[in-house]
Structures are given as structure tokens and as C-alpha cells.
Amino acid sequence: MKSRxxxxxxxxxxxxxxxxxxxxxxxxxxxxxxxxLHPGLAHRPKGQQIxxxxxxxxxxxxxxxxxVLEFWQADANGMMRGPHNIGSPALDxxxxxxxxxxxxxxxxxxxxxxxxxxPEVAGEAARAPFINITIFSDGFSRLVTQAFFEGxxxxxxxxxxxxxxxxxxxxxxxTRLNEELDGVPVYVFDIVLAGDGETPFFNDEPIxxxxx
Amino acid sequence: MxxxxxxxxxxxxxxxxxxxxxxxxxxxxxxxxxxxxxLNPRPASGTGLLDLTHIAPGxxxxxxxxxxxxxxxxxxxxxPLRRAVIEVWSANTHGxxxxxxxxxxxxxxxxxxxxxxxxxxxxxxYVFHTILPGHYIARPDIGRWRPRHIHFSILGGASRLxxxxxxxxxxxxxxxxxxxxxxxxxxxxxxxxxYATADNTTDVGYRFDIxxxxxxAVFFE
Ligand SMILES: [Fe+2]
Numbered sequence: 001m002k003s004r005x006x007x008x009x010x011x012x013x014x015x016x017x018x019x020x021x022x023x024x025x026x027x028x029x030x031x032x033x034x035x036x037l038h039p040g041l042a043h044r045p046k047g048q049q050i051x052x053x054x055x056x057x058x059x060x061x062x063x064x065x066x067x068v069l070e071f072w073q074a075d076a077n078g079m080m081r082g083p084h085n086i087g088s089p090a091l092d093x094x095x096x097x098x099x100x101x102x103x104x105x106x107x108x109x110x111x112x113x114x115x116x117x118x119p120e121v122a123g124e125a126a127r128a129p130f131i132n133i134t135i136f137s138d139g140f141s142r143l144v145t146q147a148f149f150e151g152x153x154x155x156x157x158x159x160x161x162x163x164x165x166x167x168x169x170x171x172x173x174x175t176r177l178n179e180e181l182d183g184v185p186v187y188v189f190d191i192v193l194a195g196d197g198e199t200p201f202f203n204d205e206p207i208x209x210x211x212x
Numbered sequence: 213m214x215x216x217x218x219x220x221x222x223x224x225x226x227x228x229x230x231x232x233x234x235x236x237x238x239x240x241x242x243x244x245x246x247x248x249x250x251l252n253p254r255p256a257s258g259t260g261l262l263d264l265t266h267i268a269p270g271x272x273x274x275x276x277x278x279x280x281x282x283x284x285x286x287x288x289x290x291x292p293l294r295r296a297v298i299e300v301w302s303a304n305t306h307g308x309x310x311x312x313x314x315x316x317x318x319x320x321x322x323x324x325x326x327x328x329x330x331x332x333x334x335x336x337x338y339v340f341h342t343i344l345p346g347h348y349i350a351r352p353d354i355g356r357w358r359p360r361h362i363h364f365s366i367l368g369g370a371s372r373l374x375x376x377x378x379x380x381x382x383x384x385x386x387x388x389x390x391x392x393x394x395x396x397x398x399x400x401x402x403x404x405x406x407y408a409t410a411d412n413t414t415d416v417g418y419r420f421d422i423x424x425x426x427x428x429a430v431f432f433e
Contacts, residue, residue: 058229125242139226203236
């Protein structure tokens with residue numbers, strides 16, 4: 001055990017399942033359209049508008065009902081909001097990058113293509129464009145994965161995408177459809193929670209485990 | 213490197229269908245940022261105590277035993293999580309959720325919704341009033357119960373946590389699949405600690421302190 005482990009003294013509260021009854025009214029519907037910060041605003045974020053849509057399957061390839069999905073991404077400049085860049089003029093003020101929904105296995109997010117995340121914090125690698133997806137559901141506590149985009153040159157050197165074994169890497173890459181939706185490119189990213197074609201998920205538990 | 217394998221909740225059908233079978237992948241140290249949303253602290257709501265025991269002013273108090281729930285949210289170093297969004301939801305005294313997807317036969321209380329949001333204060337503290345939730349049978353086919361519990365979602369800083377607070381003495385505690393998965397940590401970390409409340413608005417108080425981790429270690433160094 002390294003010294004950092006002992007600094008983290010308090011035992012963490014256990015994650016628990018969200019259950020089947022996450023209150024629908026906690027979610028604002030407009031949280032699934034990041035191309036406008038608020039429906040009443042005329043301002044639009046910079047960048048190429050895209051649609052990211054897909055389905056969430058269980059082990060039997062049935063749609064998983066009552067799942068809560070959260071999305072988190074950088075703006076078109078590759079700036080992802082964090083405590084280290086509060087007030088940075090490089091942040092797009094018309095974009096906050098956080099969306100969520102509770103769906104019966106099908107989601108559709110209107111957003112902008114995230115920029116390539118530039119290293120802002122010491123030791124960080126440059127990243128291919130990605131959208132982080134967190135999944136809460138009855139049956140497990142929390143899963144996280146990241147969706148990449150077909151045709152992005154940096155995919156080949158992205159450390160997270162490359163952390164997945166080669167045979168399953170393509171499951172982390174959203175494919176572009178031939179047709180568009182209202183003139184906006186559409187990407188498809190299906191999530192398979194378990195079994196054949198299972199989506200790779202990541203262990204983002206903090207500190208104790210991965211610093212040991 | 214061997215990854216963590218998630219365990220399947222015993223006797224939980226959904227868990228069997230939805231739990232990944234492959235080990236979770238390790239995240240390279242150079243790319244830890246971005247796995248949990250970082251949200252700006254919300255402005256203090258200033259709306260006073262969240263009281264779920266009344267559906268609206270002037271309406272009768274919800275059925276069951278009124279309780280106070282309070283605690284403090286901090287990170288592993290004890291630093292307060294200020295102005296985090298806390299969402300709470302639970303069943304009514306009969307074990308029924310006021311949720312469209314709860315199709316059970318348990319009685320609906322017209323004076324209880326049991327869902328609310330509040331904001332932690334500058335010390336990470338929170339307090340709300342609600343009704344002691346009932347336990348309910350989640351899988352009648354195999355006789356599996358859920359003991360009394362209140363769901364909590366914490367959104368703020370670089371953390372993202374969904375958890376549940378449990379109550380001592382519920383006959384269904386020991387057979388609960390989530391409690392079994394948590395093992396020894398359950399009693400110390402997940403059970404509300406009883407206290408006497410100052411006035412008689414509520415029957416009893418439960419203290420539930422929550423410790424979150426920065427899911428993104430970058431922000432916590
Ligand atoms: Fe529940």
C-alpha cells in the first residue's frame with residue numbers, strides 16, 4: 001500500500017442499485033438536448049451538431065427497462081468542465097456537457113461532436129473525441145463506459161479505447177448512419193450489459209485499488 | 213492486469229440479466245479525467261426544510277411514522293461536499309412507490325409522494341422529513357423482500373453516487389441481496405443511526421453520513 005491509500009481514511013459509502021423506480025420527474029426532458037443550454041435561449045454551442053442514439057440490451061438481447069443514463073463530454077474545443085478550469089475563457093459558455101435520461105432501453109441524445117480533449121492536467125494524454133456514459137439500473141449499482149466516434153484519426157492512439165482488447169474495441173466506437181436527422185449526422189452506440197457482444201466497461205473506482 | 217469482476221446479486225433476476233460477465237477494464241493513469249461528471253456547485257436553494265410528510269400545505273400528514281433524516285456528505289478526507297444535489301425517494305408506509313412503474317397492490321397514500329431534491333449546505337450537511345418507508349415484496353415468485361430503505365442520489369463535485377439507507381431491525385435485512393453483497397460494511401455504513409429529535413414534528417431521527425469518492429482521482433490529489 002502506498003501512502004496515498006492511508007490519506008483516504010474514511011470508508012466510502014457503498015454504491016447500491018438505483019432500483020426500478022427512479023423518479024421520472026427528477027429528470028428535465030431538455031437535458032437530452034445539449035445543443036441548447038435552456039429551451040428559452042437563442043445561444044447555441046460551437047461545433048458540429050450530432051445525434052447519438054442507441055439501445056441498452058440485457059443478456060437476452062431484450063431492451064433494459066427503467067435505466068438511468070448519464071452523458072458527460074467536452075465542448076467543441078475539447079474543454080471538459082472541471083475544478084481546474086473554472087472561469088477559463090476557452091470554455092464554451094453555451095455548453096455544459098452533462099445530459100441524463102431514464103429510458104426503457106432506447107435513448108437519443110442531441111449534442112455536438114466533442115473536441116479532442118487536450119491535456120490540461122499534468123500527466124494527461126491527449127484524447128480522441130468521446131462521450132462518457134454512466135448507466136444506473138436495477139440489478140447492478142453503476143457502470144461506466146466511453147463512446148468513441150467512427151472515422152476519428154485519434155482513435156488509434158486513445159489510451160482508453162486502446163485499453164480495451166482489440167477484438168472488442170469496435171464495441172466502443174459509435175457507427176455513423178448513412179441518413180441524417182434534420183440535416184444532422186447520426187451516430188449509433190448500442191450498449192450490451194451482459195453476455196454475447198457485451199460492451200466493455202471500466203473500473204473507475206478511486207484510489208485504493210488502482211494506486212496499490 | 214486482472215480486472216474487477218462484478219458480482220451478481222443473489223436471487224435478483226434483473227441482476228443476472230444485466231450484470232456484465234467480463235472483468236471491468238482498468239483505466240490508464242493518463243486518462244482518468246472524464247469518467248464522472250463534474251458539475252458546478254449549485255446555488256443554495258433557500259427553500260428551507262424539505263418536508264415530504266405533507267404533499268402540500270394544508271393537506272393531511274402522510275400515513276405512517278414521520279421521521280427526520282439528516283447527515284453530512286464528505287469525501288474520503290473528510291472535506292465537505294458543498295451544495296451537492298441530493299435526490300431522495302422511497303416507498304410509502306405500505307411499501308408502495310408513487311411511481312408509474314410500481315404496479316403492486318400495496319396501498320397508495322394520496323398524501324405521500326416520497327420523492328424530493330435538496331442541496332447540501334456549506335458543511336455538506338442535509339436534513340429532511342419523510343415517512344418511515346414500508347418494506348415490500350420485490351419478487352413474489354420466489355418470496356424475496358426488500359427491507360425498509362430510502363434511495364439517495366448524490367450529484368456534485370467530481371463524484372457520482374447512488375446508494376440506499378437502511379433501518380435497523382427490519383426482518384428482511386439479512387436476506388437482502390444488496391446487503392449480502394456489501395457484507396460487513398453494511399451495518400457500519402448503510403444503516404441510519406437513531407437519535408431523538410428536538411421537537412415532536414417527527415417520531416425519531418436517523419443520521420446517515422455519506423462518504424463519496426472522487427471518481428476521478430485527478431481532482432482529489
Ligand atoms: Fe427501493
